[in-house]
Amino acid sequence: MPHVAMLVALSALFVSLIAPLASSQTSLAPANPPEDDIRTARLTVSPADEPRESLKYLLLPGFLDRKPGNAALHYHRAIAMMQNTNSDKDQQTISDWLEMPLAKIPLKDARKLLDGYQATLDEIHMAARRDECDWELPVRESKDPIGILLPEIQSMRSLARLTCLKVRVEIAEGKIDEAVETLQTQLAMGRHVAEAPFLVSGLVGIAMHGMAFEQANALMEQPDCPNLYWALTALPNPPIDLRGAFEAEMELVYMMFPVLRDVPTDPRSLEYWRGFLDQMANQWALYASNGQMEASHARVIVAGLALVGYPRARDSLIAQGRSREEVEALPVAQVVLLYTSQTFNEFRDRMFRWFPLPYWEAEKGMDEAEQFLKAESWRREIVPVASLLLPAIQAAKSAEVRNAQEVAMLRTVEAVRIHAARHDGQLPDRLDEVTEVPMPIDPYTGKPVAYRRDGRTVVLESMVLPDGRSDHRVRRYIVTFREK
Amino acid sequence: MSQEEDLPSELKAFEAELAALVPRADRLDAGRVMYLAGKASAARRSRAWPAAFAGMSVVAATLAVMLAVRPEPQTIDRIVYLPTSVTTAAPATEDAAPVAPAVPEREAPRRTAPPGWSIESAVLASVAPTPQWLTAAEVRRLPYPRFRDYVLRCGVDALPAAPASDSPAPSASPRRSGDWQRFLMEKSL
Known part of the structure; x- marks a missing residue:
């Protein structure tokens, strides 16, 4: 009997050791993500007051710059031109240069590559300055919506990459006005892509805006970059509105059934x-x-x-x-x-x-x-039916808001640049000290972004979560200000 | 009979009582006496093992119940952003031409984001840490709701890139509409 009891006790010990390991294999829940997971942009900027003509710089083509017509026709021409000249080698080169720091881009070679696509870039420029964009996708008639949608999306992403490279080269060459004009083209392209009645098109448009705002960051770092506060404020809010896409998604079941x-x-x-x-x-x-x-x-x-x-x-x-x-x-x-x-x-x-x-x-x-x-x-x-067809609405809404969040963060940076320019380079200790221009609100929370200063560096945070947790909604800008 | 001294009367009564006593033969068991003596002489038995057995049995039973009633594992959607570098531009300098890049595969599933795009989102399931991007052919076969949900989960970076032209690039690309006219006329001759 003592031997039996000992064996049973040993078995119980074994099970008690194995059971937690077994359960941990399939019920792994990660702990709170580390702070490194917060999307963070690091900039170095100079103080700059608003331009004398406040709306001298705009980030979308102005009324007089636009012409009547359907942008989609010009985008299709640009796509055809690009496919005629594009190669896998060029695609890879463009991708590499987009990843590269500005100072390392080989400008002569980049210019030569862009010159080879001049016709395409001219067509994109025209397209972005049309009043309307109607892709005329037969989504209600077709039995293969993806067959219609996917080639358009793929091709527009290629055009966006090319345009993005153009912005970067212009920034690196110090051509501020040209860079702003190309940013107008990029942001207009993103809005045009999102005109298609699909949520996916809206997400691609938002991603294109994300690329454009990254280039705006690079532009703002230039010592002689003008203040873009009012240019950013003049953008629609949200920059891409997904209501049209959601209207179509609401009726998706009746398109499918x-x-x-x-x-x-x-x-x-x-x-x-x-x-x-x-x-x-x-x-x-x-x-x-x-x-x-x-x-x-x-x-x-x-x-x-x-x-x-x-x-x-x-x-x-x-x-x-x-x-x-x-x-x-x-x-x-x-x-x-x-x-x-x-x-x-x-x-x-x-x-x-x-x-x-x-x-x-x-x-x-x-x-x-x-x-x-x-x-x-x-x-x-x-x-x-509902469980098959309804989208993750929170993820979709968050994509739209994240785009607006980027504009809010950039406007806040520009507002601080104005404050610094008018106060002999001094940075505010609190955001409510900035009274020169209205402070944007965080589109996630409805409140101003969080702000703290450490010497010549300010940290802006949007959608701060309790306990320092992070998720995809949190955004941080760490901005170092040069002396006046 | 030896000469006995006469006992006092009280002792005579006690003598009579003692004489009346009869010893009980069944009260003494020699074997049992020996056994009890041996038992009493043995060391006190330890209770440690029974206690350990009981304790571990309780632990094992509790864990078994927890294992049986645990909730379904949750897929945690975790958004990962790969930062693209943004630095101050130095004055334009002439650099060496870039090394010729390798031609990317068009159809192979990608496990990293295409360069030039920040990753919008990536699903990190607890048992599949690598995002499962689909090939172009697989994406093409998806019904639209699944295609949409795939993009919502994995981000636009998961979409296949547009195929480049299959024909070699012309040596002199037309730049203007007039150039195109001459180009087309040359090609038609």
Whole structure:
């Protein structure tokens, strides 16, 4: 007996050592990310007052610089020209020079490369100065939206890289006015790309703006760079508005499942509903399984789901006020499809209603809507549609706000430059000492950015989280000011 | 009989009582006596092992319950930004031409962001620390909702780059529309 007890005790010891290791393999939760993960820009700038003509510099083409017409036509011409002259070697070279510090870019070679794309750059310049941009994508008609969208996005990114290189070369050459004009082109391009009715297009446009604002950082570091406070203030807020894209995304389910758009409420024949459900099953299989599921399998699955979910759908319609006799007289498919459409709309509206609000008002609601979808969709949906099609709305909204955040940070830097220029190079100890121009608010929080000074260096932080945590929303600028 | 002294009366009574006593033969067991003696002489037994057994059994049972009822592991979306360097420009100098770069693969899945772009976001799952970017062909096959969610998760950097022209670059690229006209006329001759 003593030996048995000893063996059991040893086994218990072994299990108690192994169990924590086993559980840690699959329930790893990283600790708070280290502070290094905060997106940080480091600049060295000089004090500079606003220009005498406050709006001398603008970051989007002005009214008189723009012409009527559709920018998309010119972008397509530029894309065709670029494809005719572009090579993998050039693409790599452009990428390398974009990564390189300004001082190390071989300017003669960079100019020579840019000269080889002069026709393309001229066409891009024209495109950015058109009043409108209508890509005329047949998204409502096509069965292959990505086939339409992806080539446009890929090509516009190539154009953006080329334009970005042009800005960098102009900055390195000290050509401030040309660099500002090319920044106008870049920012206009980003807005034009985002005109396409897809969230993905908006994200690409925002990424293009991100590249442009990085070059704006490089420009602001030049000792003779003019103050861009009012140029940045004149930008639309947010610089790229995703409302148009979200309007399209809201209707995405009806583009993917046209049968759901007008589910008849009057009695129809069984054959009619059988065909209806078959169409739904085919489309659902396409989007649920990337087209790898057989149509016949999908029909069986959807029919089975419909049968199992019918009582829930019936009870829901009765709870909405229809009589039991009326509902039970309808075919199963009709009841299920009506319920599916209503349930999807409920989940969708619960998420999308928060989008027009400022981020600090919408954050909690968006988070709750996403949690509600995760927790309830498996319970309430009969055929999973909402869980397949609805986007991560918080991530999308955050992308839009992050773009506006960049402008707010740059405006704050420029405001401090103005203050320093008017106070003999002295930097403010607190941000509320800057009274020369209005201070922007942090689009994440609705409050001014956090500010602290250490000698000639100021640190600006947007979206400061409790306990020093960091996530993708936090942004930091560490700005060192030269003496007057 | 020897001559006995007469005992006092009280001792005679006591003598009579003692004589009435009969020894019990079953009260003494020699073997048992020896056993008890041996047992009493043995060392006191340790309770350490039973206590350890009980303790570890409780620990193991508790961990087993925790393992059974633990929640599903969560995928933590972690945004990673690779800084692109921004430095003060020195006066333009003539530098040596850059080393000819290697031609990038078009279809191979990328595990790092294309240069020139800051990474907007990358998913760092607890069991898959490397972002799983898709090839151009894989992206092309995605239905739009999945394509959109892929871009939201992985950022625009995960999109495949535009293919460069398959034809070699002309030795003299036209720059102006007049140049294009001459270029096209030359090509048509």
